[in-house]
Amino acid sequence: MSNPVVIDATPGQSYADITREFEAPAVAVFRAHADPEFFKSWIGPRGYETRITDWDFRTGGGYRFEQGGEEGTFGFRGVFHTVRENELIIQTFEYEGAPDEISVDVIRFEELPGGRSRIVDHSVFASVDALETMMQQGMEVGMREGYEQLDELLAAGR
Template identity: 30%
Template structure:
């Protein structure tokens, strides 16, 4: 377990899940909007140095999202998923898949990566905590090992950007 800047990360050996808890010095409504409004998502989606040039959100149960994450070298990585559960201001559950530029689900090998299932599941919860917002992300299906470490870094760098975007 690693603690850094009000962040706790847990990745149990052999378990295909990553859990990240982060406390933001912002109201829950603002952290919620950062996950649900395209203009806000574009400000933080992707690790340090990455941008989000395209973000489409049909934010309802059964609705779809379709995001582009652009690397500093200009390579685009597309992702898509379906919102499975939305409990306003409390929880968002959605699938997570790699996609091509048209929104079709593709295997990770499309981007030169191995070992990912076609679909992963993400749950994000939001709680009031000591006047701040405690957000917990659970990413289920992540392959163990180096990919978990890279995913952990990517999410945490994204959350650093999220934090900056809501100050």
């Protein structure tokens, strides 16, 4: 059984707090976010292929990736504002299909007992509508399926 993604989005607010636990240490979960080859193998919904077009994982660096599936190809980009190894990523996130709707994500990697870990993500959107649109367009499904794929890779020793 997979650990659930918990998205706490208060109606009328433009932010969401997202938590997810993993049966792996924080160093492994952080590496899955830092390494572009690893990242593209789990990010997003099942059935989508991810192609990294830009990846500079460092404070002040940036990224861009595309995901393709039956519904077409979708581009995403952002800037890594702060990277603290195995501990913290502060980044922007923009779906290119909704330009100017950028979220700022503060992602913390926490160690838990027994070699487990937790991601705590505070995601701030430009408006209440922007967050609601992301939720309606399947944010929860993409996160849940992506983290399930990450669980499978980590369990296989990746």
